[in-house]
Amino acid sequence: MPTRRMKILADELNQLISHMEMRPEPVQRTGCHPPVPEIGDWLATALDAYNMRRNREKCFGGIQLFGEPTWDILLDLFIAQLKNARMQTTSVCIGAHVPQTTALRWIALLERENLVHRYRDKEDSRRVYVELTELALRKMMYLFYDRCLAKAADGRSRPSAPSGSGLGPGEYERARNTILDDTVIQIRNRRRETAVSAGVSVK
Secondary structure (H helix, E strand, C coil), X not given: CCCHHHXXXXXXXXXXHHHHHXXXXXXXXXXXXXXXXXXXXXXXXXXXXXXXXXXXHHHHCCCHHHCCHHHXXXXXXHHHHHCCCCEEHHHHHHHCCCCXXXXXXXXXXXXXXXXXXXXXXXXXXXXXXXXXXXXXXXXXXXXXXXXXXXXXXXXXXXXXXXXXXXXXXXHHHHHHHHHHHHHHHHHHXXXXXXXXXXXXXXX
């Protein structure tokens, strides 16, 4: 659910856009504003991208034509965190659609770039989990931001206005960053609550 800060931001955005709509413009506006995305909107957007990749592979007859293991890893981990789920290293390797040794090299590269981190299960040290760092999580959300706004509007049966419609560059950037910040906090808090209830530690 949107936080109080996000609801306040939505009201501010509506006021800004309404103010801009009073100015004469060549393009007629619908008067509808994109809603603040919820975690479910981010998940639906990421799943669309995931399903498109899998359908592309089926259509063209294999994954060799479109080998992007690092992107598959990032996308899988992004979806997992939006689902509030953990992924073991073996599952991440399978999702990368490359041999395990190759996938492990890509995971190590992403770890060096501070995009993923690995940690062992306290109850069973043989289990190693991988997840996005907060830096990578924010970058993934930044990448999907405009598509997520459209998804959120579509899911609420309202026309989707362009995300930057009527806003100056500074206002648009501030609004986007606030939404990203609050959503990252929601994901982090939800993960901690789940970990506490399960009696496990979080990084």
